[in-house]
Amino acid sequence: MISFDQAKSIVNKNIITLDTELVDIIESGNRVLAKDIKATFDMPRFNNSSMDGFAVRASDIKSASKKSPIKLKLIGGIAAGDPGDLSIGQGECARCMTGAPIPHGADAIVIVEDTSGFEDKNEVKIFAESFSGKNIRYKGEEISNDDILIKKNQLISASEIGILASFGYGKVLTYCTPKIAVFATGDELIEPGDVLKDGKIYNSNLYIFSELVKQRGFKITMKEVVNDSPESLRTFLSEALNNCDIIISSGGVSMGKYDYVRDIFMELGVKEHFWKVTQKPGKPLFFGTKSGKMIFGLPGNPVSSFLGFMVWVWPVFDRLMRVQKSQWITAKLESTFPREPIKTRFLFGKLFIKKGNLMCIPSSKLGSHMLSSALDANCIIKADPGQGDIQKGKNILVKLLPWKNIL
Numbered sequence: 001m002i003s004f005d006q007a008k009s010i011v012n013k014n015i016i017t018l019d020t021e022l023v024d025i026i027e028s029g030n031r032v033l034a035k036d037i038k039a040t041f042d043m044p045r046f047n048n049s050s051m052d053g054f055a056v057r058a059s060d061i062k063s064a065s066k067k068s069p070i071k072l073k074l075i076g077g078i079a080a081g082d083p084g085d086l087s088i089g090q091g092e093c094a095r096c097m098t099g100a101p102i103p104h105g106a107d108a109i110v111i112v113e114d115t116s117g118f119e120d121k122n123e124v125k126i127f128a129e130s131f132s133g134k135n136i137r138y139k140g141e142e143i144s145n146d147d148i149l150i151k152k153n154q155l156i157s158a159s160e161i162g163i164l165a166s167f168g169y170g171k172v173l174t175y176c177t178p179k180i181a182v183f184a185t186g187d188e189l190i191e192p193g194d195v196l197k198d199g200k201i202y203n204s205n206l207y208i209f210s211e212l213v214k215q216r217g218f219k220i221t222m223k224e225v226v227n228d229s230p231e232s233l234r235t236f237l238s239e240a241l242n243n244c245d246i247i248i249s250s251g252g253v254s255m256g257k258y259d260y261v262r263d264i265f266m267e268l269g270v271k272e273h274f275w276k277v278t279q280k281p282g283k284p285l286f287f288g289t290k291s292g293k294m295i296f297g298l299p300g301n302p303v304s305s306f307l308g309f310m311v312w313v314w315p316v317f318d319r320l321m322r323v324q325k326s327q328w329i330t331a332k333l334e335s336t337f338p339r340e341p342i343k344t345r346f347l348f349g350k351l352f353i354k355k356g357n358l359m360c361i362p363s364s365k366l367g368s369h370m371l372s373s374a375l376d377a378n379c380i381i382k383a384d385p386g387q388g389d390i391q392k393g394k395n396i397l398v399k400l401l402p403w404k405n406i407l
């Protein structure tokens with residue numbers, strides 16, 4: 001048996017490395033950048049107008065006002081998308097729309113509201129003075145050509161996709177997402193929707209795993225309910241080891257007569273790093289690797305499986321996404337927590353704010369078979385081993401379930 005911290009450091013040393021691939025930027029959300037992204041031009045790319053109005057020389061309209069307008073000769077107009085080949089001289093102006101290049105000779109834009117308007121044909125009255133640079137967005141004022149825009153290992157979201165698009169990147173180099181196999185074992189398992197028979201139970205764990213993988217934005221490559229038979233396990237697992245990067249199983253790794261999962265993993269050449277961890281629930285936890293693939297064998301009790309996934313597998317997903325999506329933080333206990341003398345204890349709990357303090361109520365359902373303890377939970381609680389219960393009012397470590405909010 002190995003301690004929680006020892007087991008953690010072993011898993012962290014065996015994180016898989018993912019290949020890279022070019023993806024369309026529209027598909028790149030929730031992927032991780034595999035290369036720095038540089039600006040391929042200045043932003044703005046050319047001096048342009050930030051308002052709809054008239055391009056002028058500020059010196060021509062000094063002290064212009066509604067009472068004493070200054071008249072300028074209108075020599076034409078320019079819109080966003082037009083090439084910037086217009087010029088104005090002294091006493092002249094040109095219509096200039098938002099995003100249009102600033103005509104040569106102009107150094108300010110007077111907004112249309114401060115003029116006699118776009119309808120005037122030859123002459124425009126200017127009702128307000130201006131200054132050089134007014135309403136002009138200058139070339140390179142935001143970003144210079146060759147600047148690093150986004151660093152390698154950044155998780156891509158709408159902000160990054162927007163910048164990639166602004167600089168014309170149609171595709172981007174990202175890490176591939178891991179190929180994941182999930183499976184449940186047990187001759188007792190019946191699929192939801194089917195009719196239960198004596199002694200049977202519904203398979204819940206594979207549905208939990210599937211939703212968790214989906215939540216994380218990864219795809220499941222293989223999924224199956226496998227009988228408690230070495231042959232069926234061998235068939236599924238050898239295929240999963242060939243096709244997937246991470247394999248996650250529920251059930252069949254304990255001491256039972258029909259718990260074959262660990263034996264078959266090892267028979268297929270998986271290196272066992274540990275099999276039992278001093279934690280509750282979920283002590284029989286298998287972790288192995290083969291050719292850079294990670295294999296987690298979680299026990300079948302639904303709470304052990306669910307918490308095991310969140311405590312062992314989800315942080316691996318975090319590492320692959322280069323983020324710390326959820327961290328252990330401190331909350332105050334609103335009721336007693338059942339600490340264990342030699343095991344790290346996990347339990348679902350409810351976080352809420354009371355008078356500005358983060359409070360936590362542990363679930364009162366303590367059994368690893370009691371999946372309903374997850375129902376109104378929004379966090380996982382963790383307590384290192386120690387003597388006696390942790391009393392109400394004491395601090396405790398909690399991790400918000402990433403898809404939940406603090407109440």
Ligand code: AMP
Pocket residue numbers: 184185186188189201202203204205206250251252253254256259298299300301302
């Ligand atoms: P095992 O880890 O295979 O010894 O299973 C431990 C307990 O979890 C047993 O009561 C199983 O019936 C139950 N169990 C195993 N797999 C599942 C599953 N996929 N869904 C719900 N319960 C399960």
Ligand code: MG
Pocket residue numbers: 185186187228251252256300
């Ligand atoms: Mg079983």
